[in-house]
Amino acid sequence: MTAYPQLDHVAHAAGIDRIAIAATHIVPDSVTDSYRRWLAAGNHATMDYLGRYLDVRRDPGLLLPGARSVITCAVSYYHTAAQPAGAPLIAMYAHGDDYHDVMRDMMRPVADYIAATYGAETRVCVDTAPVHERYWAVASGLGFSGLNGLVIVPGLGSYCFLGEIFTTALLEPTPPLPQDTCRGCMRCVNACPGHALSGRSTLDARRCISYLTIEHRGDLPADLHTGGRLYGCDTCQRVCPHNDGIPESRHGRFDLRPDYAALTAQSINSMTPETYAATFRRSAIKRAKLSGLQRNIRYL
Ligand code: SF4
Ligand code: SF4
Incomplete structure (x- = not known):
């Protein structure tokens, strides 16, 4: 809950499950230095975009001139519908519609409300701008950081999409958690099939099955066992006790699509560019490309 009941109401009505507010500021050196060290060690693998615009990542005023507040948003995608036993596994976040589109649809009314109420500028960010997302989520009291490298939202767990609305409006911050x-x-660290988690809330993408099956192009490491995972990996979330007993998402758009439940290694191998595009229209799975999915099949 923020100090603004009408803002809370607008956000909830738009589909956002939790919001929090922080006053914007330069991200502390301790955060940016540790991020630079993470990059310098090559932990971002081939995701070079993570090393770009570090000045903007550090200073929200470069993202939105005059920014004074950030509204952090969490939307649960957790659902219990599972793929059939033996099916090539898809991470839960990609079972339904592409969250970039859904989150934007949900955050736009909130940004419009802020703009109309305060005569303020806004900038909506859903993984599309250089933002220290985890820092702002924690700083605003939206959630806390897990050793699995994820933000855990009390009561909702870590199966949440995150987004930020930067604004020039001066809003009262929410209290800390x-x-x-x-x-x-250490359940997440010990269960990680790629040994990608350091135990210090950082991750080596070069060993992470989520990165390797989605972002990586070319062969996968010879010693990697993907364990039947086609796209992404949920293990470090599945074992986390903060996800025990969490409620299912109220958003049907994130449910397991029937055609994804029916996917098999054979059906993916026989896809053409046309059937691939039709199957994964409005889906985050497009990110892996058809060649990536068919490569992943070889490692199942
Ligand atoms: S997504 Fe999977 S491979 Fe990556 S850190 Fe989590 S458990 Fe490890
Ligand atoms: S599994 Fe344990 S160590 Fe890992 S994020 Fe959850 S509570 Fe923290």
Whole structure:
């Protein structure tokens, strides 16, 4: 809850499950330095875009001149519908519609409300701008950081899409979270099939099955066992106790699509560019490209 009941109402009505507010500022050196070290060690693999615009990532005023507040948003995509046993596994976040589109649809009314109420400028960010997303989520009290490298939203867990609305409006920040933090149980670190988690909330993308099956082009590491995963990996979320007993998402657009439930290794191997484009229209799975999915099939 923010100090603005009408803002909370607009956000909830638009589909956003939780919002929080922080006053914008230069991201602390401790955060940016550790991010630079992470990049310098090559942990971002081939995702060179993560190393670009570090000045903008550090200073929200370069993203939106005059920015004074950021509204952080979380939308749960958690659902219990599962793919049939033996099917090539798709990470839960990609079971339904592409979250970039859905989140934008949900965040736009909130940005419009801010603009109309405060005569303010806004900028909506859903993975599309250089933003220290995890920092702002934690700084605003939206959630806390897990050793799995994810933001955990109290009561909703980590199966949440995140987005930010930067604005020139001066809004009262939400209070910090009470002591509800990652338990440091190391379940995520120990369960990670790629040994990609450091145990210090950082991840080596070069060993992460999510990165390798989605972003990476070319062969996968010879010693990697993808364990039947076609696209992405949910293991470090599945084992986290903060995801025990969380409610299902209220958004049907993130449910498992029937045609994805019916996917098999054979059906993917026989896809043409046309059938691939039709099957994964409005889906995050497009990111892997047909050649990437067919490569992943070889490693199942
Ligand atoms: S997504 Fe999978 S491979 Fe990547 S860090 Fe999590 S458990 Fe490890
Ligand atoms: S599995 Fe344990 S260590 Fe990992 S994020 Fe969850 S609570 Fe933290």
